[in-house]
Amino acid sequence: MIVSTKVLFEQAYKKYAVGAYNINNAEQVMALFRGNINSKAPFILQLSKGARSYTDKRLLEAMIRAADEIFPEAIFAVHLDHGDEENCYDCIDSGFYSSVMIDASGEEFEENIAITKRVVDRAHEKGVAVEAELGKLGGVEEHVSVSEADAKLTDPEQVEEFVKRTGCDSLACAIGTSHGAYKFSGSQGLHFEVIEKIAELLPGFPLVMHGSSSVPQDEVERINAAGGELKGAKGVDEDEIHKAGKMGVTKVNIDTDGRLVWCRVHREHFRDHPEVFDLRPAGKVFMGEYAKYIEHKNEVLGSAGRL
Ligand code: G3H
Ligand code: 13P
Ligand code: NA
Ligand code: ZN
DSSP, rough: OOOOOHHHHHHHHTTEEEEEEEEOHHHHHHHHHHHHHHHHHHHHHEHHHHHHHTHHHHHHHHHHHHHHOOOOOOOOOEEEEOOOOOHHHHHHTTTSSEEEEEEEETHHHHHHHHHHHHHHHHHHTTTOOEEEESSSSOOTTTTHHHHHHHHHSSOOOHHHHHHHHHHHHHHHHOOOOSSSSBSSSSOOOHHHHHHHHHHHHHOOEEEEOOOOOOOOOHHHHHHHTTTOOOOSSSOOOHHHHHHHHHTTTEEEEEEEHHHHHHHHHHHHHHHHOOTTTOOOHHHHHHHHHHHHHHHHHHHHHOOOOOO
């Protein structure tokens, strides 16, 4: 059943985090539903702009509607990931999405507020929740001086004004993570002091952590052993993800890890079965492996067993 993102957040806040998993194709959809049902976890299924145009948004949305019928016990929200104004309005007007993310984090503070507020006003008219972003993810490197690096993190001094003026329902904060498979060049981790400050200023308000893939090292090693070249890939420590969930990070975004599972399964499968050209055997292995990954991740997030 498709439910409101807000309700999922209310149930989870400071108890656990809800996994927000990106999907692009049918195998990911099936595995995501199976994994979440197996672990009795509520979840957020999110579609990026790229996912919506990879085949066709109508095909992807139809697969989600079908999965909702195939798995009536699933409890999930449908979310637009990293939208611009145009995709946000498209999703809001479609009536299918529980929530949208307006990502105007590349703009200056005032412009970010203006854009976000326009989206919030239109979304709330239709009962759609809005995630906004303040701060800039990524690029926080060890060789960058601390003050420069910190300047990219969300500034707790700005969050109250931002949330009040925009009316957004959740806030993506830059707290040390970045997108993709190369997150930290050294031993850096999450900036818990920033999460703590923001959560103190916005009690009860759900925070979102993007770039939350753990980039499992065994996946990376297996990919490389099967012909891949992922050098120095690194992700977020799972203990840190768990801890963030207890501090007000209520939505944890994961895409890269799913791609790694896909890549490992397919590389190994075609290496080990050079005579095979049917797409389904590898697809079946992928669905099983990705469902297992989801079950494991829900344990880490604490969302397992919450239905
Ligand atoms: O944050 C970005 C997500 O990982 C989606 O990636 O835009 O390549 O679909 P994508
Ligand atoms: P990862 O690249 O760490 O999976 O992050 C995904 C994300 O933030 C989607 O919005
Ligand atoms: Na998002
Ligand atoms: Zn993201």
